[in-house]
Each structure stands twice: as C-alpha cells, then as structure tokens.
Amino acid sequence: MSTAVDEDLHLEYRPFSLSLSAPLETANGTIETRDGYLVRIVDESTAGTPGDGAAPTPASEGTVGYGEATPLSGWTESGEDCADALERAQQALTVGGPEAALEAVDRQVAARHGVALALADLQASREAVPLYRYLGQETMVGRVPVNATIGAGSANDAVAAAHEAVDAGFACCKVKVGSRPLEDDIERVRRVRDVVGSAVELRVDANEAWTIPDAERAIEAFADLDVSILEQPLPAGALEGHADLRGEGVEIALDEGVLEHGIDAICSAEAADAVVLKPMALGGIDIARRVAAWVCEIDLTPIVTTTIDGVVARTAAVHLAAAIPEVPACGLATADVLAEDLGPDPVLLEKGAAVVPQAKGIGADGVWEP
Structure with missing residues (x-):
C-alpha cells in the first residue's frame, strides 16, 4: 500500500x-x-x-x-x-x-x-x-459469509432470534452469554441448537464473563451441542487459562485478549485457535490486513468484526473480509444496531452473506453531504 x-x-x-x-x-x-x-x-x-x-x-x-x-x-x-x-x-x-x-x-x-x-x-x-x-485479493469476491448474533436476552428471545436467523438463511449464529447463571446460558444455547438444526454453525461469546471452572463446565456442555467456537470465556489477561481450555472439543477464540496481549503473546502461550480482528481497535484496515495474513500463516483463524461502526468503517470491514482467503463467517451484520447512519448502505445481506461492493474504493457514497 x-x-x-x-x-x-x-x-x-x-x-x-x-x-x-x-x-x-x-x-x-x-x-x-x-x-x-x-x-x-x-x-x-x-x-x-x-x-x-x-x-x-x-x-x-x-x-x-x-x-x-x-x-x-x-x-x-x-x-x-x-x-x-x-x-x-x-x-x-x-x-x-x-x-x-x-x-x-x-x-x-x-x-x-x-x-x-x-x-x-x-x-x-x-x-x-x-x-x-x-488490499491484495487477486480474484473477484462476490460474497463473504457473516454470522447472525443472538443477544443475551431470555431463552424465549434467543429462540425467536434463532428462528429469524434461520429464515434469513444464516449458516452461522453466535450466541451471547455470560450475563446469566451458567446453567441458564447452557439451556439457552441448547434451545438455539434445537431451532437451527445440525447444519448451522453455532458459536458462543462469553465476553470475559467466566471463571475457569465455569468455562470448563460450559465447554463440556457445548461440545455435546456441537458448538464450534467459544469466544473470550475468561478475562483478557488469562492467557494460560485460555490455553488450558483448548483441545476439549470447542475451539477457543480471543477478542479482548488480542488487544491486551497481541498475536505474539497469544501464539507463545498457545492460547487460541482463532482471533477476532476489529480494524477500528487495531488501528486501521492496513494493520488488520497484515495481521490477518500473518495469523493465517500460523494456522490461527481470523474472524473480522466491527465495533458498532458507521457505514464507512463497516463497509471497509466487509472489504477486509473479502481480502482474506477462505474467510470464515464474520461479525459484519451489524447495521441494524444503528437507528441512523452516515449514508446509504452499499452492502446487501443475502442468505447469510454480505454482498461485496464492486465499485471503486469502499463504495460508500453520499456520506459527506453539505
């Protein structure tokens, strides 16, 4: 660049x-x-x-x-x-x-x-x-997979959101947990699995909420429910704790831990199977692209997400995901979190994928109006 x-x-x-x-x-x-x-x-x-x-x-x-x-x-x-x-x-x-x-x-x-x-x-x-x-992608990319996010509401709320995700064609759902008793969260995830069926990938995000015993109990239950990834189960500082949780049937992803420790320390501690890359928090799409290429080389999975951004940064994150070969489902379906935006959204969501804009540059127009 x-x-x-x-x-x-x-x-x-x-x-x-x-x-x-x-x-x-x-x-x-x-x-x-x-x-x-x-x-x-x-x-x-x-x-x-x-x-x-x-x-x-x-x-x-x-x-x-x-x-x-x-x-x-x-x-x-x-x-x-x-x-x-x-x-x-x-x-x-x-x-x-x-x-x-x-x-x-x-x-x-x-x-x-x-x-x-x-x-x-x-x-x-x-x-x-x-x-x-x-950003370096040599071939045309039309779509990138995205996950639906199921909030930390009640079990009934989770079931309703899971139905909506399935109806919209999402092939990956991420369930937010950690604000309720552990057994309640396990039951919420179980009910979501019942709704989405076996063909939909299921992830869980605990946002640093648990102790090691809680996380071990959760992983035991989640492995039986075919949860693919558990994101940030422990506080960001607990690299060794996250390392100890790996290899038990559910992959461990770090989000807050990436910001606190960096990729070098995560790799040295063997603390994660996947890392969440937030371009805004990393300091730029150029840095995020370099980190994504690096983690792919060392067999970590990069997952691109936004930080509840406006349409310019959000669309750029879609382009970043499109620049990563074989990118997994990413946390890019966040436009509906905003009641208003900086301009028209050029990214369409269809059947669990973001349609990548093919116009020159970001493709976000009408954002600098008088």
Missing part, C-alpha cells in the same frame, strides 16, 4: 453522532449513540471544473477517499484524544504527506483507522478497483 508524499492531498474531518436502535449494555457502560469523526482526503491534482455554475461534486473537487474514526470506550482512545490526533494528522499531511499523517496518529487507534482508511480508499479509487482488490 503506497503512501508517497503528495502536496495536493488535503484532509478534512467532521464529527457525527449516530443513535442506536436500542441501548446496548457493555462492560464499560450503556451505549446509546456512536460518536465519531468522518474523515475525507481529497486529491486536488485530479480536480475538474463543474460547468454552467453547477455545484461542486466529488469529481470537480478531485479524487476523494473516505475514512471513519469511531472511538469505543475500553477499546480505543477517547473522543477528545481522537479529535486531537486527527488535527495533528491534518497538519502533518500538508507538511509531510501520508506517512507523516499516519505517524501523527500512531498511538490513537481510532484516529489512525480513519486516516489509513481514507488513504486506502483514495488509492483504490485512483486505481479504479474495489478496496478488497487494493
């Missing part, structure tokens, strides 16, 4: 606030809105002149790349630190080019995601290729 110095590049950013469809309870508090910054980098060397007094368009301004910096408590820097970092990147881009802009946001992962994504979208648009092709 080339980022040669170009004096005609200019970075802009502006804040946004997107309401959620319903409040989301997390370990770091209740989320009611997703607040962040839309980033735009314009290459003025490609600017044209609109005729007959027409209003400026992206084509008349120059080639444009879009990015999104959406901080999330517990995963990234604060909103204030993100804005400060974007201000530094704006100045650095003017003086030193793309490399300087990325260096200016190197320690603020959400801000770096926004800048890196805008640069990647810009270059993919210059080359007139979809973003996933720019």
Whole structure:
C-alpha cells in the first residue's frame, strides 16, 4: 500500500453522532449513540471544473477517499484524544504527506483507522478497483459469509432470534452469554441448537464473563451441542487459562485478549485457535490486513468484526473480509444496531452473506453531504 508524499492531498474531518436502535449494555457502560469523526482526503491534482455554475461534486473537487474514526470506550482512545490526533494528522499531511499523517496518529487507534482508511480508499479509487482488490485479493469476491448474533436476552428471545436467523438463511449464529447463571446460558444455547438444526454453525461469546471452572463446565456442555467456537470465556489477561481450555472439543477464540496481549503473546502461550480482528481497535484496515495474513500463516483463524461502526468503517470491514482467503463467517451484520447512519448502505445481506461492493474504493457514497 503506497503512501508517497503528495502536496495536493488535503484532509478534512467532521464529527457525527449516530443513535442506536436500542441501548446496548457493555462492560464499560450503556451505549446509546456512536460518536465519531468522518474523515475525507481529497486529491486536488485530479480536480475538474463543474460547468454552467453547477455545484461542486466529488469529481470537480478531485479524487476523494473516505475514512471513519469511531472511538469505543475500553477499546480505543477517547473522543477528545481522537479529535486531537486527527488535527495533528491534518497538519502533518500538508507538511509531510501520508506517512507523516499516519505517524501523527500512531498511538490513537481510532484516529489512525480513519486516516489509513481514507488513504486506502483514495488509492483504490485512483486505481479504479474495489478496496478488497487494493488490499491484495487477486480474484473477484462476490460474497463473504457473516454470522447472525443472538443477544443475551431470555431463552424465549434467543429462540425467536434463532428462528429469524434461520429464515434469513444464516449458516452461522453466535450466541451471547455470560450475563446469566451458567446453567441458564447452557439451556439457552441448547434451545438455539434445537431451532437451527445440525447444519448451522453455532458459536458462543462469553465476553470475559467466566471463571475457569465455569468455562470448563460450559465447554463440556457445548461440545455435546456441537458448538464450534467459544469466544473470550475468561478475562483478557488469562492467557494460560485460555490455553488450558483448548483441545476439549470447542475451539477457543480471543477478542479482548488480542488487544491486551497481541498475536505474539497469544501464539507463545498457545492460547487460541482463532482471533477476532476489529480494524477500528487495531488501528486501521492496513494493520488488520497484515495481521490477518500473518495469523493465517500460523494456522490461527481470523474472524473480522466491527465495533458498532458507521457505514464507512463497516463497509471497509466487509472489504477486509473479502481480502482474506477462505474467510470464515464474520461479525459484519451489524447495521441494524444503528437507528441512523452516515449514508446509504452499499452492502446487501443475502442468505447469510454480505454482498461485496464492486465499485471503486469502499463504495460508500453520499456520506459527506453539505
């Protein structure tokens, strides 16, 4: 991914606030809105002149790349630190080019995601290729598999959500657990398995909720229910504990643990079979792509997910998944968590898969309206 110095590049950013469809309870508090910054980098060397007094368009301004910096408590820097970092990147881009802009946001992962994504979208648009092709995928990819997420509600809620997932054609469901007594969660997963049948892959996400004895009991039950992956059963710091849970019939995936320890430490401890890659938390789609290639080489499974992002970052995550060979079902069906968005969603969900946009760049249009 080339980022040669170009004096005609200019970075802009502006804040946004997107309401959620319903409040989301997390370990770091209740989320009611997703607040962040839309980033735009314009290459003025490609600017044209609109005729007959027409209003400026992206084509008349120059080639444009879009990015999104959406901080999330517990995963990234604060909103204030993100804005400060974007201000530094704006100045650095003017003086030193793309490399300087990325260096200016190197320690603020959400801000770096926004800048890196805008640069990647810009270059993919210059080359007139979809973003996933720019990220290194040599062949055309039309669809990537995605999982349905079944929340941590009651057993009846889980059953209803499982029915909806099956009717929508999802071949993979992930059940959220950990906020209820263990036996209740096991029963919820059992009832979901009864609904989805044996042909649907079933995963479980505990979000660091359990002790080792609880996790061992859960794995024993989940193995009988043909659960494929148990995500983050123990607190992120418990690498050795996660290592001890492996090999008992259910693969172990780390999510929060990736952020706390990094891939090197996870591999050294042999603590996971799969890793969850969140581009916003990793600091950019370029970094996430490199990590995905690396973990594939060392026989770990990469699973791409969003951090409840707006349409720009969410669509970019679909492109990232499309750039990974033989990617498993990923956590990308998250648009319905938002009550509003930055613009039209170019990604269609059909029969448990995301249809990958084939337009140049990200393919997210109408996000920078006056």
